[in-house]
Amino acid sequence: MSKVGFLNPLNSMNLRQKTILLIAVIILVLVTIFLSSYSIDTSTMVTNFMARNQAPSFEHLFGTDWLGRDMFTRTIKGLGLSIMIGAIASILSSIVAMIMAFLSSINKYGDTLMAWLIDFFSSIPHLLLLIMISICLGKGAIGVIIGVAFTHWTSLARVLRVEIKEINTSEYVNLARRLGKGNLWVAKEHILPLVVTQIIVGTLLIFPHAIMHEASITFLGFGLSPHEPAIGIILSESMSYLTMGDWWLAFFPGAALLIVVLLFDILGEQIEKLLDPTKAQK
Amino acid sequence: MDDLLNVSNISISFTQYVQGLNQHVLKVISDLSLSVKEGEVVAILGSSGSGKSLLAHAILGILPENGNCEGDIVFKGEVLSQERKEQLRGKEICLIPQSVNFLDPLMKVGEQAIGDVPKEEREEAFKKQRDVFSKYGLSEEVDDLYPFELSGGMARKVLLSTALLSNPELVVADEPTPGLDSQSVKETIKDIKQMAQDGKGVLLITHEIDVALKTADRIAIFYSGYVIEINKTENFNDVNNLLHPYTKSLIEALPRNGFKLTEGVQPLDDVDGCPYFENCPIRDDFCKNNIPSLIEHDGVMIRCHKYNGEVE
């Protein structure tokens, strides 16, 4: 039942090569978006009343808005901001997860505390909790980042907790302890190297959620300020123009955000597959 | 008498992904041939986890997608295609699975035993199911139990019953005895022999030497993916009647207490020569680079270069 085609070079590659190629391509695309968003000359973003509310054309791929600004440029700018905030938030989230998992591994009380915190954080709807944290911190980028970080750590913390528990009770860690090694030594020498995979994959899998939640909450008005070129802001502004038929104002920025989210999703999954082959059978 | 089932030169392999997503072809069964006649029990004896169950899956046409099977399976003189296997399975060829895990955990066993039958035939099917169940001493309450509520012995009887409901000609029993108490094992052996007496052919796959000796008419020894010897059960009473050095060592090492075939370092990778080369006491250089083929001698099959047609 093995089908090996030689006509298509992609078919003659094995799954490992395909996966690595896919990962490389995705990283390349994301890095390109990110870099170009920060190298964009803001002078192309100036308002141009001669070219207001234009539908997509070759000159303006995504059309222009009511101030004549090029939507493509605004979208790329917004994506760069999304990736940036997503990165900070998901890394922060992983750090919270790591601290919590570490806390739970110290003793019984730490474990109970973490179980309780996870319960607590998952008992309020995510979006509402985000809104509350954002209000608490006075909205803006910090509010969003902290909000996203503190609502997304639970799943990774759960995984790490189980993993640490397993390693902690394993033979060789017991042996190390009997040889008089301290907790920190065990954590550094045995636990950290083994959970690094989980942390990398976990952080990557938080990423798409972080980006999406940032956009949602900005859209609702609790996130980044209206002066920022965020996708959420673009979309919420577009609402007043949609009735006039300016569909491109909402369609392209949202679709671009979707693609970025999807790319991060695929990236996380592929890397997970590469590191954990049991997920790749078939 | 014609063979009911004739398996010739079957090889089964799998394509797998290992660490870092490298592809790997795993050969599980190589060049396996055997036959089962009506009213005969043939045992395949091999260590547990060695992949002999896959022979059963190949006969029934239920190998997984990434499994590849070469060679012919002939049933009543007809080479079985995948379509033909699908028509015959559950009717003329039946499987007795290993454990209660092969039953749907959320369906009552009575319902499960009758299988998928049209509404108008259900009543009749239930009647038949009740008959077979009571033949095995399963009371009516058992019909309404879920699989997890069955005791080991009960589960065994339920699984045997499912095979008999369609009155098959060939029964493939895949490890029917592991984890059972000695009383249940005895009953299972008796039940399987009864099936043969009723004229059915039985292919018994097992890693328990004792069960094979007590149940089978002929025994095929499975080693490292190869069948190395197929001999009549009575010949196993005397080591001198056995042909292959592995079989001999097996029987010599057997204290009469149900010794199980679980140990033994068996090469997993493809070897160029005889699969038993590493452990063989009578090997020579020729054995290292040439795979012996299974040859027939006086109703007995043997795979060894050193065998010269005589019983020592």
Next chain:
Amino acid sequence: MKFLGYKAVRLFILLVAVAAVSFLMIELSPIDPVKSYAAEMGASVQQMAALRSYWQVDVPTYQKLLDWLFDLLQLNLGVSLIYRIPVVNVILDKFTASAILMITSWAISGVFGFVLGIVAGAKEGSWIDKIIKGYCYLLQSSPAFWIGLIIMMIFSVYLRWFPTGLAVPVGTLASEVTFFDWLYRLILPAFTLSIVGIASIALYTRDRLVNILNSDYFLFARARGESHWSIIKRHGIRNVLLPAITLQFMSFSELFGGAVLVEQIFSYPGIGQATVAAGLRSDVPLLLAIVLISTVFVFVGNTIADVLYKYVDPRMRGEDDE
């Protein structure tokens, strides 16, 4: 019964904790509720003074917290600043509207998601599986509010089947809208929310079914000559249904989040819209009440899931009777 009692105690402790934490979060906020409220609603100097005393600006935080918790125990949630009626009434009114929206789309997405998941799982690896999977991945990666905008563009702007914009201004109660008006407004938000909810349940059902297709009992059913679809029907659905329903009950948190976004886009007068309004205009009593009611909502969903898991599955049923 013992189980429900235990759950009730847990809910009570959880609510007290949630109430305290969310109160403190608002207290810590650098956004001055008096100022931002005044700026939004244009209050006069006298009103500002009244607000100041209402907010007890000069009372220490812990005192305020205790006062508020005590009020809460007496079910006194205060008066909404935006709607100018008791918060309890606002919640009842808005939550009813949202509950209808959420339950409708919850049921629709559950049924369609399950069916799609079964079809995809049964035909694992085929083009139809790939289409369904691709569609679900796309949906999962799309921001819910963007889907709402697209649907609004198609059905309201392009096809003109539904009105756009804010026909009912924020601050009007749903009771002032006629029934058909309201039903009419329900369609697009419910449609959007259903679409958004389908992905996770479909993917879950598919994975679960694929697992069953690789199980021993599936293998044995095949060996017994049952056809593929018969096995899916007899064994597949039987084994997937309960976990799928359980998952659907555990999705109340996302459902609420989706409702907030969708209500905002379609100006649907429900709890989601009230949340955004209360948050933006610092209607603190209303916002805190919404946090509490949504916590109860999520808790109920999780508890039902627990009950289903514990008492409906025959394998779990026997084990709990100590």
